[in-house]
Amino acid sequence: MGSHDGLRAIVTGGASGIGAAIAAALQDRxxxxxxxxxxxxxxxxxxxxxxxxxxxxxxxAAVTAAVDALGGLDVLVNNAGIGAQGTVEDNPDDEWRRVYEVNVLGAVRLSRACLPHLRRSDAASIVNTCSIAATAGLPQRALYSATKGAIAALTRAMAADHLREGIRVNAVNPGTADTPWVARLLSTAEDPAAERAALEARQPHGRLVAPEEVAEAVAYLTSPLARSTTGVDLAVDGGMQALRLRPAG
Incomplete structure (x- = not known):
């Protein structure tokens, strides 16, 4: 018996990276x-x-097709998102609007479309993919951080709104993960190897986060065994947010 037997889940942005790992983890369970x-x-x-x-x-349209194919809905994972670089000066208004449309309003649209179906479930939950950027100040990430800060606040507000409807809402906060987007980011650096080493050193455990590690956290948050967990942002960041290690050596 798997922890998710009988559950029906939608994962947005599930064709690659963290989303693909989440889809596989839920299916495996x-x-x-x-x-x-x-x-x-x-x-x-x-x-x-x-x-x-x-x-x-x-x-x-996509939610209707998915719910029809699944025969109902128990789990929504709002994982789709896009990145952005730069300080608060570097991106024009149109780029701010574009990233907010995907990272914030995208989660709003999916949640809004899925809530009527989730209310019919006995094991309903929503997980929003947030980020370490919501809880730590990172250089050159003003726009991205702003959207993820909005997701963190939205998660708590949704958890309060829908708890008594039997719908749990949580977030997962990955550190810098080994994803296609990060690979593309590294490829544009003057010295990709040095940039990767700097990103790895920034996380206390000394490496990038694996997508499968984020997927394990989402599997926990969406499991019926976690019925008392709601309004939480679960860090999967190698200790980046919480730990303050002394310099190595």
Whole structure:
């Protein structure tokens, strides 16, 4: 028996990186999974649909198709997101709007479309993929950090709003993870190897976070065995937020 046997889950941004690892972890535990992505997954035994989280019509159509395919809904993982670099001076208004449309309003749109279905579940939960950027000041991440700070606050507000409806809402806060987006970011650096080493050294455990480690946290947060866990942002960051180690050597 798996911890998620019988559960039906939607994972946005589930075709690659952290989202793909989350979809696989939930499926391994017995859940039936639907992946919603701009470029849907072709994985076996996973329903996939094209979804632009920045477009409400696209979201509602994809959610309807997924819920029909799954036969209901128990779990929503709001994982879709995009990155942004720069200080508060570096991005024009249009870029601020674009990133907020995906990272914040994307989660709003999915949650709004899924809540009527989640209310029918006996094991309903939502997990929002947040970030260490919501809880620690990182250089050159003003816009990205602002969106993830909004997700952290939104998670707590949603948890309060929907607790008595039987819907738990939590967030997972990864540190810098070994994902395709980070790989693309490193590829643009003057010295990719040195930049990767700096990112690894910034995290107390000395390496990038594996997507599978984030997926394990999401599996816990969405499990019916975690019914008393709500309104939480669970750090998966190698101790970056909480620990203050003395310099090595």
């Amino acid at each position: 017995g859940a039936t999974v639907a992946v919603l992505d701009l470029q849907p997954s072709v994985a076996e035994d996973v329903f996939s649909a094209t979804c632009d989280v920045a477009d409400d019509e696209s979201v509602r």
